[in-house]
Amino acid sequence: xxxxxxxxxxxxxxxxxxRGIRMTGPRRAILGVIETANxxxxxxxxxxxxxxxxxxxxxxxxxxxxxLLKRHGLIDELDLMHLNGDGHYYERKLGQDxxxxxxxxxxxxxxxxxxxxxxxxxxxxxxxRFRIVVARLEVGGYCTVCRR
Amino acid sequence: xxxxxxxxxxxxxxxxxxRGIRMTGPRRAILGVIETANxxxxxxxxxxxxxxxxxxxxxxxxxxxxxLLKRHGLIDELDLMHLNGDGHYYERKLGQDxxxxxxxxxxxxxxxxxxxxxxxxxxxxxxxRFRIVVARLEVGGYCTVCRR
DNA sequence: TTTTTGTTGCAACTGAGTCGCAACTAGAAC
DNA sequence: GTTCTAGTTGCGACTCAGTTGCAACAAAAA
Numbered sequence: 001x002x003x004x005x006x007x008x009x010x011x012x013x014x015x016x017x018x019r020g021i022r023m024t025g026p027r028r029a030i031l032g033v034i035e036t037a038n039x040x041x042x043x044x045x046x047x048x049x050x051x052x053x054x055x056x057x058x059x060x061x062x063x064x065x066x067x068l069l070k071r072h073g074l075i076d077e078l079d080l081m082h083l084n085g086d087g088h089y090y091e092r093k094l095g096q097d098x099x100x101x102x103x104x105x106x107x108x109x110x111x112x113x114x115x116x117x118x119x120x121x122x123x124x125x126x127x128x129r130f131r132i133v134v135a136r137l138e139v140g141g142y143c144t145v146c147r148r
Numbered sequence: 149x150x151x152x153x154x155x156x157x158x159x160x161x162x163x164x165x166x167r168g169i170r171m172t173g174p175r176r177a178i179l180g181v182i183e184t185a186n187x188x189x190x191x192x193x194x195x196x197x198x199x200x201x202x203x204x205x206x207x208x209x210x211x212x213x214x215x216l217l218k219r220h221g222l223i224d225e226l227d228l229m230h231l232n233g234d235g236h237y238y239e240r241k242l243g244q245d246x247x248x249x250x251x252x253x254x255x256x257x258x259x260x261x262x263x264x265x266x267x268x269x270x271x272x273x274x275x276x277r278f279r280i281v282v283a284r285l286e287v288g289g290y291c292t293v294c295r296r
Numbered sequence: 297t298t299t300t301t302g303t304t305g306c307a308a309c310t311g312a313g314t315c316g317c318a319a320c321t322a323g324a325a326c
Numbered sequence: 327g328t329t330c331t332a333g334t335t336g337c338g339a340c341t342c343a344g345t346t347g348c349a350a351c352a353a354a355a356a
Contacts, residue, residue, distance in 0.1 A: 022302060022353055058305045063344060101278050112276055116268040123264055130249050131290040142279040170322055206336045
């Protein structure tokens with residue numbers, strides 16, 4: 001009879017174990033939240049959701065786990081144009097970088113993938129001889145509905 | 149005999165007066181700092197420099213003035229990839245948007261202007277029907293000197 | 297089972313940014 | 327120049343995100 005947490009292993013957990021990172025209850029809870037999130041979450045939202053599967057999880061563990069994931073390049077940290085205060089939002093890092101557009105009126109976040117973004121990054125790598133680790137393009141403005 | 153502050157009027161000050169914004173001693177001091185800065189400054193650095201021309205300037209006035217300038221679209225707010233904590237940096241907004249590249253090793257900030265960036269923004273405006281107010285592209289990685 | 301080493305909860309702390317308020321003042325009106 | 331008023335300021339208290347030192351704990355190796 002498998003334990004509940006091993007029934008939903010998730011790629012994040014597998015990737016970390018694979019790299020020799022120790023797996024614990026609080027970590028499984030936090031990774032699960034990040035992996036199943038359907039929108040961008042900030043640290044306190046991740047904490048609240050993680051506590052639903054492991055009520056003992058502490059704020060500091062959330063921050064430490066987010067730090068771990070950042071260091072391993074498994075999540076991206078976003079500001080979303082500071083629409084709601086100065087905190088940060090997190091999302092699973094997947095294959096292709098994408099752009100975040102934040103509507104200054106309704107708050108909607110739109111994501112967009114563009115080959116022109118990749119082309120721009122290539123230009124930076126080549127012309128500036130800069131090795132890109134992470135690139136973040138955030139745009140603030142008015143979405144289709146809110147523009148007049 | 150002109151007063152010292154009117155000898156270095158600055159475009160920022162002129163632009164604000166032109167828009168009917170009241171000009172005060174603390175404001176002149178803060179605008180002067182932003183205008184003559186040769187690198188990206190955060191709020192506490194702006195405070196310290198502003199206090200050299202007007203020692204009574206308070207932290208809250210710096211934040212309020214930065215808010216004013218942001219609302220008028222006269223400055224840009226940057227994170228510079230959170231190289232030093234989670235605070236914000238400010239710079240005078242000039243004609244063309246530029247990219248900020250932050251070296252994760254030596255901390256150097258490189259600015260770069262690219263027509264591909266403008267092309268990408270046009271694509272967002274057209275294909276996503278999104279009206280861009282502000283666009284911020286920040287890149288973290290290794291500069292020419294620090295890459296191996 | 298024991299050992300080692302990384303991880304955790306806790307509580308105290310730091311530092312950026314905000315806010316309400318009474319005192320003040322820039323600039324307009326006279 | 328004097329008066330008036332609405333916008334601005336310094337102050338002090340506050341909020342909130344994120345960090346840290348530490349003793350207790352537990353995953354995984356031996």
